[in-house]
Amino acid sequence: MKQVESLKTPAWWQRIELILAPIGYWERAFESHPEAFWAKGIDWGSPLMMFYTPQAAQQIIENRDKHLGIVSFPGELTAIFGNNSVATSEGDRHQILRKILMPPLHGKLVRDYGKLICDVTHQVMQQLPMNQPFLAWEVAQDITLQVLIEILFGSAQKERYQHLKNLIVSLLNLFAAKTTGFPLLRFFPKVLGKRNLGQKFLQTRQQIEQLIYAEIAERRTYLEPDKTDMLSLMMLFRDEQGQPLTDVEILDNLLLLLSTGNESTTAAICWSWYCVYRNPEIQEKLLQEIENSGDCSEPISLYRLPYLTAVCNETLRMYPITMFILPRGIKTPTEIGGYELQPGNIVSISNYLLHRQENLYPEPNKFKPERFIDRQFSAYEFMPFGGGIRSCIGDELALYLMNLILATIVFNYQFKLADNQSVKPQSRNAILAPVGLRLVKQDC
Template identity: 45%
Template sequence: MQLPNTLNTPSFLQKLHWVADPVGYMESAAQKYPDLFTAEIVGFGDTAVFVQHPKALQEILTNDRKKFAALGEPNKTLEPLVGNFSVIMLEGERHKRRRQLLMPPFHGDRMKAYGKLICNLVEKIFSQLPKNQSFSARTTMQQISLEVILQAVFGLSEGERYQKLKRLLILITDLFESSFTSAFIYFSFLQKDLGAWSPWGKFVRIRQQIDKLLYAEIAERRLKADPNRIDILSLLMSAQDEQGKSMSDRELRDEMMTLLLAGQETTASAMAWGLYWIHRLPEVREKLLQEINTLDDSASPMSIVQLPYLTAVCNEILRISPVAMLTFPRVVQEPTELLGYALEPRTILMGCIYLLHQREDLYPQHQQFLPERFLNRQFSPYEFMPFGGGVRRCIGDALAPFEIKLVLATIVSRYQLALVDHRPEQPQRRGITLAPKSGVKLRFCGELGEYKQ
């Protein structure tokens, strides 16, 4: 089968380059083929066509069940992390029904209930930072996002199970913090349990301990159902599909793992990038602070997240430093054309979020952090898509920006921080996502009022 714009680098070298340096891999390919190219990568079907042209992305994402089907099968790379019954792995009607169950807790009035929780967690964690000492923004933001997940998603804020789960989740996500350890996700021949000290053996044992805690929590909730609980786990346990069927323990476990690993990891990296750009560019921080100060002290979280410049800053963070590199795969269903290139059935297509967001024709001076671009222009869902698109758009596409805005607004308005290292921060693979390589080192100078004195 002839595929368009095939890279001529040997397959194995491409796969190594993709795992070790995904940004370098994508950028070098896009220099030669700026709209789409065929890649030999591990995960998501090995051979895939990367698509980064907005018109082509629109066609792919709005023809899901006709020319281009969204399938769970090519997502098998993620199976060891999230399980077979996660919404990520489902196809067709099963996927549609699961999304209908998952969506309500992440929208509407539920968001208001999470707002005050998020602001309080920022204050709690920052109150523990030693003054005039450096800290890792990525690590601190992970603490915040993990607490949000545990409290808002699980409804856990204290107790032995809460403490164990928090410790284990940090351990399992940190296992894949480098390009080297991320290779274990992509290369199945590395997934060998050679004992507790081997990388995959350590992962398997931590996953088993997490499973034990999750199933124990689910079993306890089933015995002591509380209709007043508003955490996402409780809401999902009581939800029923159109056929009156509830989710099984295994389905609940897999969805919780998806939310725990995908939700807190991606949001933590985005917030760390946000702190980097805000403190690298004093004019951005000053404009942000001026806008936040137009609100009074009793302003609700909902009024904070509606601030225009704060929203533009959040969008530019997700544009210039997208955490997710690719959309979930689409598979060609019938002979068709895309941007004039012939595609045969079974061709796998990947929307390339990273390269889309770096297009100079869409984002002039694309390497510059310019929030104003989102005030001056409305971008379509196929030009700006940090959460993917189509029927497999990320379920957290409302909660994540909500959390990012509240966390950044709370930090900027209350604390004085300073970058420790002024060298440009570089993106690095962290599992299947991108994170700041150094973790963004900041110095905690104290509370804002105290600092001004």
């Protein structure tokens, strides 16, 4: 068996490095440990071993039920979306929740939102002033949340939903300000109840709960069986014993999608803008493909454009939203990637490092969309949304949003980066975000 090694620096310093220079942390680990290492800087309560080869990824994904089990989320993450969501459930309950939540986020129902995505994008873009820098994060988040609220509640126009949108933005900003980044999450309870930020976080979370519970109570008086929004589907569900989901389960799953779904999709959209607008030749090639497609008004036609898809995939390869997938706990002694692991150990896959394996992606630090046209990558070579039965439930919606928003903007508007220097990826909650990215809308 291979010997397991750790980084030489102390765990406390690794945590600081993960906050202040996350890319440096991962690249330094990759240099000295080409397959796996003990990631002491990531505090998940037990020793965590990080893998990043396709072979190890396949073993972890395929052996989950036999040798691996769910591990408790840090309490600070559940401070936002509770303990009863699809992300924190296991076994039959996990399967039930996925079955309920999947339809509005996949297939025909997602494609039906194409016009909405394009319309919301136009609405937000047209409100931007000319020749003035704007924060990409705020604009992308505005688009994403409006679409998410439509999918979750069936409408984004109701005053209650607009209030909810503003509260979600405040909650996530407060959480980011208080925790600074994912590696410090375990310090969050020590400061949550102290100072104004912690108190405001709790108050904002309570306001969100009240709004959602009020919506649930109101829906019970006129619930329509043919509705396909997420809230209606959850309220209509009955298990084999005829039992519905509890209000707490409904609340937690809505909050999961409104928080992590919004943060991850917003980051993906911002990274796509950064990658395209710092590469004029890619922007021009993308514009030509859209112009030559023949029907720029049909969302599904835009979504299927090969170069557009390759640009979005290459964005997610270089800047996966999270730098590792949800960890799993070892239940019985097992071997992964030639390393022996024991019960009590935790394992994960660093998709960030997997996507930088040179044998898979030559010149991995270069943005080259053509690699996704020239080659088909397996599910264990390209993992922007995790894999297996616990992969990101909103992966199809996230890609649809990325593609349509990028195509709509490139075809209809003229933008440039406000600053020519490179954007430094930073931790925002559990997300790898282009903090500070600014663009400028110009006259066409």
